[in-house]
Amino acid sequence: MLFASLLCAIAVSGVHAVGVRPGQIKNLVTFGDSYTDIVATGDQGTAWPVYAAGYSKTALHPFARSGATCSNNITFRPFPPVFGNQLPLYFTETGNGSLQLPADETIYTLWIGTNDLGVDSLTTGSNGASVVNVSECMVDWVRVLYESGARNFIMQNMIPLELTILYSANTYPNRYWADPHNASDWSILMREMVLSGNMLTKLMLQALAPTLPGSHIAIFDSHSLIQDMFDHPALYLNGTAPLNVTGCWNSCVAPVGGGDLTCTVQNGTARDSYLWTDELHPSEQTDRIVAREIALTLEGNTSKWATWLN
Numbered sequence: 001m002l003f004a005s006l007l008c009a010i011a012v013s014g015v016h017a018v019g020v021r022p023g024q025i026k027n028l029v030t031f032g033d034s035y036t037d038i039v040a041t042g043d044q045g046t047a048w049p050v051y052a053a054g055y056s057k058t059a060l061h062p063f064a065r066s067g068a069t070c071s072n073n074i075t076f077r078p079f080p081p082v083f084g085n086q087l088p089l090y091f092t093e094t095g096n097g098s099l100q101l102p103a104d105e106t107i108y109t110l111w112i113g114t115n116d117l118g119v120d121s122l123t124t125g126s127n128g129a130s131v132v133n134v135s136e137c138m139v140d141w142v143r144v145l146y147e148s149g150a151r152n153f154i155m156q157n158m159i160p161l162e163l164t165i166l167y168s169a170n171t172y173p174n175r176y177w178a179d180p181h182n183a184s185d186w187s188i189l190m191r192e193m194v195l196s197g198n199m200l201t202k203l204m205l206q207a208l209a210p211t212l213p214g215s216h217i218a219i220f221d222s223h224s225l226i227q228d229m230f231d232h233p234a235l236y237l238n239g240t241a242p243l244n245v246t247g248c249w250n251s252c253v254a255p256v257g258g259g260d261l262t263c264t265v266q267n268g269t270a271r272d273s274y275l276w277t278d279e280l281h282p283s284e285q286t287d288r289i290v291a292r293e294i295a296l297t298l299e300g301n302t303s304k305w306a307t308w309l310n
């Protein structure tokens, strides 16, 4: 009896393999914000998708745009969101034949939420939505692409934003926010929103995955990866300056209330010693690590930070 059900389980898993196969993926299609934009790069160097495509020898099709939220109907910002701009452009290009991507050879990534939760949005109460709407929107991205034929997905969850200078309790007035505020309050709020949002997204994806036959969905735990880099920088950072996870290599202090910035900029190989580029963005070396782990995942190899749901 036990043997029979074991055989059955093996047979089922043979039909329904978890994750993608080695060599299967030839196209990487990226959605998101400045963490993923390859032109207006948040790291002021080469963005992670370019490294990931190079490491995995896949063709990159980048749709992420700096400043984006998931949807401007939820969290309005005057930048091109995933819904309303990035997805429509993708559908235009696949619809008119300029972009032809076989579903089984293509993987789609989304890394979003930083602007949705951030200043001039949920943190400052500037949008009448909540992190629940944002997580629902992330999961809708999978649903909408699946309905159009896409099958392979990597959802990159939100990083511990309370570790960035902008949202840390030890902040200083900077290019992103120079007005007085209670920094302890912000870091507590941000931590709560990120942890809750990531759990909501995970639970909703776990519920969604079995309803999408033939799909392969991975959750990439950016949150744990960045936290591990913060806790154990020597495992990841390799620049020629003292390793630094609390500051950034392009640090600009503003007068309280705003005005001319006073910047301290590191150059060359010193930059790879920093977890952060500026008060909000991961550094290029951080992005190389993200790229390495995403490449392992889409190659059908194993990343410690990725979990396939199906």
Ligand SMILES: *[C@@H]1O[C@H](CO)[C@@H](O)[C@H](O)[C@H]1NC(C)=O
Pocket (backbone or CB within 6 Å): 071, 073, 083, 084
């Ligand atoms: C956003 O709102 C507009 C106007 O109401 C609507 O046409 C559009 O479908 C909405 N988009 C999403 C993604 O909900």
Ligand SMILES: *[C@@H]1O[C@H](CO)[C@@H](O)[C@H](O)[C@H]1NC(C)=O
Pocket (backbone or CB within 6 Å): 073, 074, 129, 130, 132, 133
């Ligand atoms: C956000 O979600 C709430 C329910 O949680 C819903 O009532 C509201 O319409 C949503 N807002 C938007 C902008 O989608």
Ligand SMILES: *[C@@H]1O[C@H](CO)[C@@H](O)[C@H](O)[C@H]1NC(C)=O
Pocket (backbone or CB within 6 Å): 092, 093, 096, 097, 098
């Ligand atoms: C397809 O649409 C894209 C985006 O609008 C455009 O840049 C491209 O020229 C179009 N290609 C064709 C063949 O119509």
Ligand SMILES: *[C@@H]1O[C@H](CO)[C@@H](O)[C@H](O)[C@H]1NC(C)=O
Pocket (backbone or CB within 6 Å): 182, 183, 184, 185, 188
């Ligand atoms: C700032 O927020 C923290 C945490 O909520 C609180 O303990 C502290 O009293 C606040 N400080 C001020 C000046 O309001």
Ligand SMILES: *[C@@H]1O[C@H](CO)[C@@H](O)[C@H](O)[C@H]1NC(C)=O
Pocket (backbone or CB within 6 Å): 238, 239, 240, 269, 270, 272, 285, 288, 289
């Ligand atoms: C750090 O390691 C990356 C590979 O992860 C390499 O590309 C980079 O050049 C190294 N940086 C320095 C300063 O050696």
Ligand SMILES: *[C@@H]1O[C@H](CO)[C@@H](O)[C@H](O)[C@H]1NC(C)=O
Pocket (backbone or CB within 6 Å): 242, 243, 244, 245, 246, 247, 248, 249, 251
């Ligand atoms: C980290 O970098 C910041 C500059 O952003 C600097 O002020 C700080 O002293 C550095 N910390 C260490 C431990 O080197």
Ligand SMILES: *[C@@H]1O[C@H](CO)[C@@H](O)[C@H](O)[C@H]1NC(C)=O
Pocket (backbone or CB within 6 Å): 265, 266, 267
């Ligand atoms: C980095 O280069 C800029 C421009 O050359 C210079 O102003 C700055 O002092 C350099 N930074 C350091 C830490 O040497």
Ligand SMILES: *[C@@H]1O[C@H](CO)[C@@H](O)[C@H](O)[C@H]1NC(C)=O
Pocket (backbone or CB within 6 Å): 022, 296, 299, 301, 302
């Ligand atoms: C999987 O990744 C390891 C490095 O983590 C590498 O040595 C190995 O060649 C990779 N295997 C495949 C099939 O890509």
